[in-house]
Amino acid sequence: MKNTALITGATSGLGLSYAKYFASAGYDLILTGRRREIIQKNAETLQKRYHIKAEVLIVELSDPNGISQLLSFIRDRDIHVLVNNAGFGLKPFFADTPQEDIEKMLYLQILCVTQLTHCVLKGMLQRHDGIIINISSDGAFAVMPHNVLYSSTKLYILNFTEGLHTELVGTGVHVQAVCPGFIDSHFHENAGMHMDKNKKGLFGFRQPDDIVADAMKDFRKGKVVSIPDAGAKLIRFMGRFMPRKAFYKMSASFSAGVIKKKANTSASHK
Known part of the structure; x- marks a missing residue:
């Protein structure tokens, strides 16, 4: 029996790239997403190309009922790899964010990640083997x-x-957090953000397959935190060592530029 990888948000972007990576390594797949036609087609392609089994679960993980549905689906299954990838962005300032969107993000990116990890971890510890990528x-x-x-x-x-990671040292279960920068996917469009994806250089957009390849290279080296982009590494450095007053000033300047750009864009459409 083949090992199984569960990947959330596997319709496109990083989720699909991780699905391709683990399918190519011989893992059967459980893929979650919301766009049935697209993710089902992806699953069929992966099955044919890599001769693995790919199951699809259409579920809304930003809702407690959706999380419960997935937990029930995998409860008696041996999950050898978990990739917590599902996520979305929000465009408004926090004060303008609808309560419904706040709850969805908290459910998806905190509660779902926590509960899924807790669910699969027990089996991994019993087998002394497992991979969790967040x-x-x-x-x-x-x-x-x-x-x-x-x-x-x-x-x-x-x-x-x-x-x-600090709790699991020596158990055979390995975890990794992947912290990418700009990804060439549907993430920004889904959040109502219009970005120039042809932009090159330090903060240019990268292909999901390249990010996954770099992250898995880091995983094999034992890196718990993978930062696969030079721009993301710079942001980490600034966040750590830049004086906070200077950082706040930079953020305020950036915010003012966003507001001005937004106002000019709105005026041009009147």
Whole structure:
């Protein structure tokens, strides 16, 4: 019987890239997502290409009922790899964010990650073998305007993963937090953000397959925190060593620029 990898948010982007990575390594897959036609087609492609079994569960993990549905689906299953990837961004300032969106993000990026990890971890400990990969973000290192809630949940994921590592040393279960920068996926469009994905350089967009390849290279080296982008490494450095007053000033300047740009864009559409 083949080992099984459970990957949330596997319709596209990093989730799909992790699905391809573990399918190529011979793992059967359990994939979650919301766009049935797309994720089902991806599953069929992976099955044919890698001769593995790929199951699809259409579920809304930003809702407690959806989390319960997934937990019930995997309760009696041996999960050898868990990739907590499902996530979304929010465009408004925190004060303008609807309560419904706040709850969805907290459920998805804190409660879901925590409960899924807790569910699969017991079996992994019994087998003395397992991999848990939690997708954080460069935003975990330095929160910016329009990014307050998202960055805070990603910081939780980072701390949660590092804490787990300290508890799991010597158990055969290995964890990793991946903190990428800009990814060429549907993430920004889904959040209502319009980004220039042709931008190159330090903060340019990278392909999901390349990020996963770099992150898994770090995993094999035993790196608990993978920062696969030069820009993300710079943000971590600034978040750690930049004087806080200077950081706040930089954030305020950035915020003012965003507001001005938003106002100009709105005026141009009148």
